[in-house]
Structure formats: C-alpha cells, structure tokens
Amino acid sequence: MPATVSHQQSLLRSLLKGGVGCSLFNQLGLGRLGGFKDFDILYQGFCRAVPVQGPRVFMESLAKMLPQQGLAPLQVLxxxxxxxxxxxxxxxLWRGVPLxxxxxxxxxxxFVEEDLRRKLMMQGVPVRGSFFYLYEQEVSKLDAAVGQPLPVPLRGWHDLVDTMGGGRLxxxxxxxxxxxxxxxxxxxxxxRWQWFNAMHDxxxxxxxxVDVLVCNPRTLIDFGLYVSQQAGRFxxxxxxxxxxxxxxxxHYDIGLQRTELGYLLHGLPQVRWIQWxxxxxxxxxxxEDVNIRQxxxxxxDGQMFYEFVPVQDIDAAGRFARSYRRFYAGQLEPGQEYCVIVNSLSGLLGVSTGMVVRVMSxxxxxxxxxxxxxxxxxLGEGLREDALLEALANINSALNGQGLFVREALMGHHIADRQxxxxxxxxxxxxxLAPAVLESVAKRLHAELDLRAEGYRSSYRSAAFRPPQVYFVPMGTFAAAFASVPEFSQFDHSPDAxxxxxxxxxxxxNQMYEAV
Structure with a gap:
C-alpha cells in the first residue's frame, strides 16, 4: 500500500477515535465506525454519516445542535x-467565518515551514535567515474585542502560528x-495602510x-505601492x-501579477519563486522542487484527512449533485480534477475548501x-477563474513591448439586460493610451475566453448574451474601491454587476469598448 494511502487511512481512524464523546460525533453516529477493520467499509460509513458543506453552513449546523438558539459562530465554539x-x-476567520x-x-x-527550509538548502538555495510573512490584518480590533475575554478567543492564523512557534519547535x-x-x-x-506601515517598520x-518572503501576490504589490507612495519614488x-x-x-496563479512582481524584484535576479x-x-x-512550478x-501525514469530489459532480454555483461521488487519497486518478474537502483534528468534518486541484501523482x-x-x-458563460487568469497572462505577454499591462480584472453581468x-x-x-490599443485588448480577451471556455463560446454563439462591454480604469481604482476588502474574487456574481x-x-x- 502506498505511504500516502496508509497515512490517510491511519489519520481517519485517529480522527474517529479522538472524537469519541463529542457532540458532533455523537450527532453523526460516528462512534460505531471505529469497529470496522476494513477501511473501505469504514469510509463508506463515514461518507454516509458526514455531509459535505461549506464553512458557513458547517458552523450553522453546529449552532443548531445547541439548546440555546441564535448564537453567533464564535459563541458556538x-x-x-x-x-x-x-x-x-x-x-x-476564514472568509469571514470563525472556525x-x-x-x-x-x-x-x-512543519511545512521547516521542510521548505530544508528542501531549499538541499537544492542549493542557502536559506539561513528568517521567513517574513507579509499578510493582511486578519482580526480587527473590533472583531477581537467582541465578547472578550473568551475561553476560545478569536485570533488570526499568523498570530496563532507565531505563538505556537515562538520558542523551539x-x-x-x-x-x-x-x-x-x-x-x-x-x-x-x-x-490597511496603518497595517502596512507597521509591516514596513x-x-x-x-x-x-530575511531570506524568504511569504505572501499573497496582490498583498505584496499593494504593499510595494504603499511604500513607494510614502517615499515619493519607486x-x-x-x-x-x-x-x-x-x-x-x-496563491494558485500569479499570471496576472507576474509583470508587476518582476518590477518589484528588479535588482534581485537570484530570487527563486515558489508556491506555498x-x-x-x-x-x-x-x-518542493524550485525548478518545477505548479x-x-x-x-x-499531518492532521488533515483529505477528501475529493470530482468537478463533474459540482455545478457552476458550487452546489453538489444529488449523488455526488467522494474519494480519499487511495481512490484518486492522475489527470482528474477534484474539489478538496477537509476533515481535521481541529473539529472540522466534511468542510469544502471550494478549491479545485488537478491530481498529478x-x-x-x-x-x-x-x-x-x-x-x-x-448568463450561461460557465467561466472559470483560472481560465480568465490564463487569458489575461497571455494578453500581458502580448503587451510587453508597449509598456502596458492589465493589473486587475473583475468580470460581471447584468442578467436582466443580458449584458x-x-x-x-x-x-x-x-x-x-491609444484607443486602438484598448480596443484590441477588449477584443483579445473575448477571443481568449471564446477559445478556452466551452460554455462561454456556446452561449455567445447562441445569442444568450450581448457582446461584452469592457471598461478600462486607471491604476489605483481597485484599491480605492476595495480599501477595506483587499481580497476578492475576479468574478462579480451579483445579478446587476x-x-x-x-x-x-x-x-x-474610464473608457468602454465592446469586445466584439
């Protein structure tokens, strides 16, 4: 049996054993599963007992188990x-939900932080200095003060990691x-700017x-702009x-930010880019390998029992089909795409990450x-965010010689107008910028999506929606619009854009051009 499969089977058994007696496990009837020696039978029982839910619905289901109704998620915990x-x-907090x-x-x-350091050293990258985590403010003063002091406090992920790793590992x-x-x-x-100022200090x-900088690419770019604005120069x-x-x-893809990151890293040609x-x-x-991206x-073999739902069993809104399939590591097929589901020793059961992965090995x-x-x-577009980012990366490559690139993108629609x-x-x-350049970008984006997204192509050609209207705005507009919400999807799912x-x-x- 492969080590990956053996570790995951042992982890699920440990998770079931460790949860004996807690209310969630009793409610789901998981205590009886510990007696099954055949793992496939045990896992089938686990799938029948534990529904797959998003984080918010998971916390709502926990709240319903308590005698006092109407409690906020933090109070539930x-x-x-x-x-x-x-x-x-x-x-x-994960997307606004306390977990x-x-x-x-x-x-x-x-463990991963130290493993990265060790693997980098083995590959000839001399990482002997510090890791620096450049991250957004995770828990505001108001969030942290509500109901304090609490036995289970609300704290940021990086705050908790820093506390756990403050001494010796x-x-x-x-x-x-x-x-x-x-x-x-x-x-x-x-x-956010006061937070960046503290990071800058x-x-x-x-x-x-610092030898290793860990960050979200958008956060790094905005931080770099803040520092440059304060200095009055780049x-x-x-x-x-x-x-x-x-x-x-x-982040799963840096195609949209690659050009701007290159400017920030000017003068540091030896820096290696990796994903974590x-x-x-x-x-x-x-x-693990600095030379093999993606x-x-x-x-x-950590604390997480992973499950995987094939993307074919999930609709465009993220809803699972009535008879969706559910696999663990020993049942995966290389080359297939799945949505990742997590079960952890922290108390999460059947929680969907909403993230798609393609299994390579x-x-x-x-x-x-x-x-x-x-x-x-x-409007029936069926657009995936990764396809959009690939299209924009190609457009930025084509614009490379013109000193211009697309920094941000937001795709929406007005459903009533089919627009x-x-x-x-x-x-x-x-x-x-010459109007012809902007018009060519608009048309190129439509052509790229028509090529990459079957749903978009078929819906447009069947006149399900009108030619897209592409609005161009100058640098800094998105930061001004989302000053308090630095992380957002590339898609606007509202019905009226x-x-x-x-x-x-x-x-x-702003300037508007039709994409066709």
Whole structure:
C-alpha cells in the first residue's frame, strides 16, 4: 500500500477515535465506525454519516445542535465538547467565518515551514535567515474585542502560528524558529495602510536578515505601492530585503501579477519563486522542487484527512449533485480534477475548501491548484477563474513591448439586460493610451475566453448574451474601491454587476469598448 494511502487511512481512524464523546460525533453516529477493520467499509460509513458543506453552513449546523438558539459562530465554539474533547485552542476567520483551530493544524504549518527550509538548502538555495510573512490584518480590533475575554478567543492564523512557534519547535526541539514579524508587535485595528506601515517598520529594522518572503501576490504589490507612495519614488524590494533568496507565494496563479512582481524584484535576479498555499482550514500544499512550478505536494501525514469530489459532480454555483461521488487519497486518478474537502483534528468534518486541484501523482500526492470551483454563470458563460487568469497572462505577454499591462480584472453581468460587464485596471493613465490599443485588448480577451471556455463560446454563439462591454480604469481604482476588502474574487456574481459598478464609481476616468 502506498505511504500516502496508509497515512490517510491511519489519520481517519485517529480522527474517529479522538472524537469519541463529542457532540458532533455523537450527532453523526460516528462512534460505531471505529469497529470496522476494513477501511473501505469504514469510509463508506463515514461518507454516509458526514455531509459535505461549506464553512458557513458547517458552523450553522453546529449552532443548531445547541439548546440555546441564535448564537453567533464564535459563541458556538465556546461550548465544551462540541467539535472535539474539551474546547478548541482558538477560533480564526476564514472568509469571514470563525472556525475552530487546534494545535495540530499549527504544528502542520510549522512543519511545512521547516521542510521548505530544508528542501531549499538541499537544492542549493542557502536559506539561513528568517521567513517574513507579509499578510493582511486578519482580526480587527473590533472583531477581537467582541465578547472578550473568551475561553476560545478569536485570533488570526499568523498570530496563532507565531505563538505556537515562538520558542523551539516541538518536533525539532533543538532548533529555534526564525520568522518575522512577531504578532505582539503589530497593531490591532486601524486601516490597511496603518497595517502596512507597521509591516514596513519591521522590515526597515530586520529586512537584511530575511531570506524568504511569504505572501499573497496582490498583498505584496499593494504593499510595494504603499511604500513607494510614502517615499515619493519607486522602491524596489531590494531596498527592504537586500538578501532575499525566495519568494513564496500563497496563491494558485500569479499570471496576472507576474509583470508587476518582476518590477518589484528588479535588482534581485537570484530570487527563486515558489508556491506555498495554506489557509486557516489547515490546508497545506507547497512546491518542493524550485525548478518545477505548479506542482504542489499535499501533506498526507499531518492532521488533515483529505477528501475529493470530482468537478463533474459540482455545478457552476458550487452546489453538489444529488449523488455526488467522494474519494480519499487511495481512490484518486492522475489527470482528474477534484474539489478538496477537509476533515481535521481541529473539529472540522466534511468542510469544502471550494478549491479545485488537478491530481498529478498519488504517492506522493502532488497537485496543480486550479482556483475556485464556483464559476461565473449568470448568463450561461460557465467561466472559470483560472481560465480568465490564463487569458489575461497571455494578453500581458502580448503587451510587453508597449509598456502596458492589465493589473486587475473583475468580470460581471447584468442578467436582466443580458449584458456582460467587464472592468480592467491598466498600469498607465488612459489619456496616454491609444484607443486602438484598448480596443484590441477588449477584443483579445473575448477571443481568449471564446477559445478556452466551452460554455462561454456556446452561449455567445447562441445569442444568450450581448457582446461584452469592457471598461478600462486607471491604476489605483481597485484599491480605492476595495480599501477595506483587499481580497476578492475576479468574478462579480451579483445579478446587476453591482461590484463592477462600485469599481467604476471609484474611477476618476474610464473608457468602454465592446469586445466584439
């Protein structure tokens, strides 16, 4: 039996054993499964007992188990013995939903961090300095103060990891963790720009000691713009991180940001780019080989029992078919795409990540991350976000010689008018750009999507919607429109393109072209 499969089977048995007596396990009738020696029979019983749900619905189902109704998710997690023996270590936010976190999930993160350091050293990348985590403010002062003090506090993921790894690593007791910033030195509350200012202060004091920068690509770009605005000139990363060796990006695709990241990294030609995807659900997927991009290893011997639902069994809105299939690591087929489901020692059972992966190998389990499972489909477009980003990356490559690139994109539609509405933020003022260039970008985007997305192609050719209207806005518009919501989908799923209109309202100028 492959090691991947053996680890996952043992983990599910441990998860079932550890949950004996807690309310969630009793409600689902999982206690009886521990007696099955045949794992396939055990797993079939687990699938029948545990429904697959999104994080918000999962927390709502927990709330219904309590005698006192109407409790907020954070209050629900204060109940002892609800999702695990005792209480969770803390709660942390994932897309606005408080979820339980246990020590095992944090140890997984620390394990991957140290494994990355070791693998990089083995491949000739001398990572001896600190990891620096550049991240968005995860818990505002208001969020953290509600109902405090609480036995199960609301804390940010990076705050919890920093606390867990503040001393010597539990699995490497002879080794002290090297990471920045320390959560205690960062502010609670305030604006995004105040948060960036605090991060900047840490880098000014410690930047020369940082070898690995871990961040979301959009966060890094916005941080770089903030620093440059404060300095009154363009500030490249080499001024803050002169010894940077590795840029670890927490995102499934950097095609849209690649050009701008290249500007930020000017003067640091030795920096290696890798992917490390993680989130508060406990998912850990990282690039072990610096020379093979888009090949992520998923940890199978940690605290997470992974399940996978084929994308064919999920509709455009992310809803599962009535008889959806459900597999664990030992049942996967290389080359197929699945939505990742998590079950963890933190108390999560059957929680959908909403993330699609394509399986490349089973032992070890290595995948290509393909982005969100939910598609833009109000007019039958059936657009996947990864297809959009690939199209925009091709457009930026074509624009390379013109000193222009697309920085941001938001795709929406007005369903009643059968009118797609797309908003593209470009890197230069609109008055410096020839109308023919912008028109060619609009038409190229339509052509790319017509080529890549069968649903889009068939719906357009059957006149299900009108020719898309493509609005161009200048640099900085998206940041102005979403100052308090730095992370958003590339799709506006509202029926009247309300988010697209919000961006246009924040723009001091815009130009519109039909894409056909």
């Amino acid at each position: 204060q109940s002892s013995g609800l999702v695990s023996k005792g209480k969770p270590l803390a709660a942390t 339980p976190v246990g020590p095992a999930a944090l140890r997984d993160h620390l 539990s699995f490497l007791p002879w080794k002290k963790r090297q990471s920045l910033p320390h959560a205690a030195s960062l502010p609670r509350g305030g604006s 840490v880098l000014k004091a410690n930047g020369k000691d 500030v490249a990363l080499r001024e803050l991180l002169p010894n940077l060796k590795v840029l670890a990006l927490n 995807m993680y989130n508060p659900l406990g998912v850990q997927a990282w690039q 090949r992520l290893t998923m940890r199978m 089973v032992d070890p389990l290595q995948v290509v991350a393909k982005g969100p499972v939910v598609r833009l489909n109000g 797609p509405m797309w908003v593209l933020e470009v890197s230069r003022p609109l008055n410096e 309300s988010l697209c209109r919000k961006v246009l309202a924040a723009a001091w100028e």
